[in-house]
Amino acid sequence: MDWQAFWLTLRLAVLVALVLAVAGLPVAYWISFSRWRWKFVAEAVVALPIVLPPTVLGFYVLLALGPRSPVGRFWQGLTGHTLAFTFGGLVIGSIIYSLPFAVQPFAASFAAVDGRLIAASETLGASRLRTFFRVILPLSVPGLVTGVVLSFAHTLGEFGVVLMVGGDIPGVTRTVSIDIYDKVQSVDYAAANATALVLLAISFLVLCLVYALNRRVWAILTGK
Amino acid sequence: MESAVVTREGCSISARVCKRFANGAQSFELDVGFIAPAGITILFGPSGAGKTTLLDCIAGLTRPDAGKIAIGGRVLFDQVGGIALAVQRRRVGYVFQDLALFPHLSVEENVGYGLSELTGMERRRRTAAILDSFRIADLGGRKPVEISGGQRQRVALARALVTDPRVLLLDEPLAALDAATKSKIVEDLRGWNAAHGIPILYVTHSREEVFALGERVLVLENGRIIAMGTPHQVMSAPRQETVAQLAGFENVFDAVVLAIHEDRGTMSCGIAGKVELETPLVRAEVGSKLRVGIRAGDILLATVRPQGLSARNLVPGKVVSVAQRDVIVVARVDCGIEVEVQMTLAARDSLQLRAGGEVWLVIKTHSCHLMEAS
Numbered sequence: 285m286d287w288q289a290f291w292l293t294l295r296l297a298v299l300v301a302l303v304l305a306v307a308g309l310p311v312a313y314w315i316s317f318s319r320w321r322w323k324f325v326a327e328a329v330v331a332l333p334i335v336l337p338p339t340v341l342g343f344y345v346l347l348a349l350g351p352r353s354p355v356g357r358f359w360q361g362l363t364g365h366t367l368a369f370t371f372g373g374l375v376i377g378s379i380i381y382s383l384p385f386a387v388q389p390f391a392a393s394f395a396a397v398d399g400r401l402i403a404a405s406e407t408l409g410a411s412r413l414r415t416f417f418r419v420i421l422p423l424s425v426p427g428l429v430t431g432v433v434l435s436f437a438h439t440l441g442e443f444g445v446v447l448m449v450g451g452d453i454p455g456v457t458r459t460v461s462i463d464i465y466d467k468v469q470s471v472d473y474a475a476a477n478a479t480a481l482v483l484l485a486i487s488f489l490v491l492c493l494v495y496a497l498n499r500r501v502w503a504i505l506t507g508k
Numbered sequence: 509m510e511s512a513v514v515t516r517e518g519c520s521i522s523a524r525v526c527k528r529f530a531n532g533a534q535s536f537e538l539d540v541g542f543i544a545p546a547g548i549t550i551l552f553g554p555s556g557a558g559k560t561t562l563l564d565c566i567a568g569l570t571r572p573d574a575g576k577i578a579i580g581g582r583v584l585f586d587q588v589g590g591i592a593l594a595v596q597r598r599r600v601g602y603v604f605q606d607l608a609l610f611p612h613l614s615v616e617e618n619v620g621y622g623l624s625e626l627t628g629m630e631r632r633r634r635t636a637a638i639l640d641s642f643r644i645a646d647l648g649g650r651k652p653v654e655i656s657g658g659q660r661q662r663v664a665l666a667r668a669l670v671t672d673p674r675v676l677l678l679d680e681p682l683a684a685l686d687a688a689t690k691s692k693i694v695e696d697l698r699g700w701n702a703a704h705g706i707p708i709l710y711v712t713h714s715r716e717e718v719f720a721l722g723e724r725v726l727v728l729e730n731g732r733i734i735a736m737g738t739p740h741q742v743m744s745a746p747r748q749e750t751v752a753q754l755a756g757f758e759n760v761f762d763a764v765v766l767a768i769h770e771d772r773g774t775m776s777c778g779i780a781g782k783v784e785l786e787t788p789l790v791r792a793e794v795g796s797k798l799r800v801g802i803r804a805g806d807i808l809l810a811t812v813r814p815q816g817l818s819a820r821n822l823v824p825g826k827v828v829s830v831a832q833r834d835v836i837v838v839a840r841v842d843c844g845i846e847v848e849v850q851m852t853l854a855a856r857d858s859l860q861l862r863a864g865g866e867v868w869l870v871i872k873t874h875s876c877h878l879m880e881a882s
Contacts, residue, residue: 398608403567403569404604404608404609404610405621406569406595407567407568407596407600407601407602407668408621408622408668409597410596419610422612423611
């Protein structure tokens with residue numbers, strides 16, 4: 285089994301989940317509480333990766349990272365190399381790809397916090413920021429965990445975006461799903477099966493965890 | 509009203525609030541103006557009258573379309589002057605109808621929540637002091653779900669008051685409590701305000717609370733203030749007696765007001781010097797003449813003296829006649845005045861009612877409808 289691919293995938297998924305756990309919060313807050321008239325447009329943009337074929341998304345991320353786009357040129361001017369076909373490019377593509385899987389559970393749990401609790405916090409003199417960290421966030425923990433776990437699991441199994449943005453460079457951009465694809469292409473079904481089984485097991489366990497959390501089994505397990 | 513303002517200029521709240529909600533076919537408009545000095549002012553009215561909207565406007569949670577809100581000389585909102593202080597800077601204590609205690613924080617953390625600017629030691633000292641004065645000092649470590657309803661009300665009050673607010677807004681804070689718990693909490697609240705002297709706006713739709721608490725009442729209906737004054741002044745005036753109303757009452761008597769129990773929201777009325785009835789309080793003086801209407805179907809009849817009743821009026825008498833009218837039995841009872849009582853056939857049979865028998869009439873206070881004497 286290609287443990288290098290496993291290790292790389294794990295690093296990628298953890299990194300993406302961590303970034304989204306932080307960067308997803310303000311986006312979700314804005315989606316939950318903004319009264320901007322055109323908010324639905326932003327909501328649609330955030331949700332786009334759910335419906336878009338990963339190859340389409342990956343294609344545009346590749347173009348954006350490439351030396352012909354302003355973003356790519358800027359990055360190249362800054363660092364001297366392009367992000368396309370690198371681990372960093374993979375991370376950026378995956379963050380965009382998994383964004384809705386973090387932001388939507390976050391936003392849903394923020395919106396579910398009783399508005400009167402937020403009002404109470406404000407009448408007691410707490411700023412928006414303090415209200416967020418002391419009231420909204422602690423009461424949204426199940427949604428936060430769901431979002432982080434889902435974005436982790438989603439990144440774990442992605443294929444299209446990785447292939448488009450990263451290609452298939454062992455140790456740099458070859459993730460588990462690409463590894464499986466390679467093995468099938470070279471008719472090594474036994475090896476493909478072994479790797480696929482592990483991925484299946486991990487995905488299943490992660491989803492079990494999410495649903496257990498949502499049913500508050502977590503509360504029972506931790507004895508709270 | 510104006511003279512009262514001058515004497516307590518320093519801390520009275522003056523509010524003039526217009527707020528329109530257009531919601532399809534249903535639209536609601538709040539348009540009120542009032543001044544409330546230190547002490548408890550009751551906002552009384554049915555649900556949907558705009559009481560909570562008014563509190564939200566004062567707290568800054570809802571933005572009025574027009575108006576001006578000020579406490580003493582401090583302007584919280586002024587549409588013309590373009591002033592709208594943020595909720596956080598209004599120094600308004602607000603106890604919500606559902607209390608809105610933070611479920612994930614302990615009692616102590618809830619109460620200390622508004623004291624974040626103080627040092628830890630000072631915060632703990634102030635929190636402990638107010639928990640003590642509201643008699644919940646031993647609950648500090650518990651979560652809101654682990655304490656009783658009355659204790660939660662005390663925590664919510666303490667949390668609002670510990671920040672030393674300039675006005676206290678109470679949205680039906682005690683509606684769910686029994687009378688004994690309620691009066692103890694009100695006592696503690698009055699004790700606190702004796703030292704602080706801020707205006708307290710107390711929203712309720714319960715008549716009993718109006719009479720129990722209020723020195724001043726604003727009656728809100730459909731977004732407008734329709735009356736203000738003492739509870740006695742603003743509560744329902746006796747109704748004009750019309751032919752149509754008269755037709756609904758089989759029993760109408762001339763009565764004289766004997767005593768007024770403002771604290772209980774009731775009065776005693778004498779009828780022909782023979783019978784004394786407890787009736788609801790209306791705007792009247794001792795000695796004034798009214799008429800009391802009682803529907804024959806609202807009177808209970810007992811053949812032995814009943815005990816342990818909630819109804820306040822128990823009048824002995826003798827049955828004069830018993831007659832059947834379709835499926836209703838009409839009994840006339842002489843209690844010094846002649847009263848008509850209606851019952852079912854089955855009730856007559858089980859009571860074995862006949863002329864000459866001794867009976868007791870049971871009449872609830874609110875079954876006595878007061879009307880103006882013609």
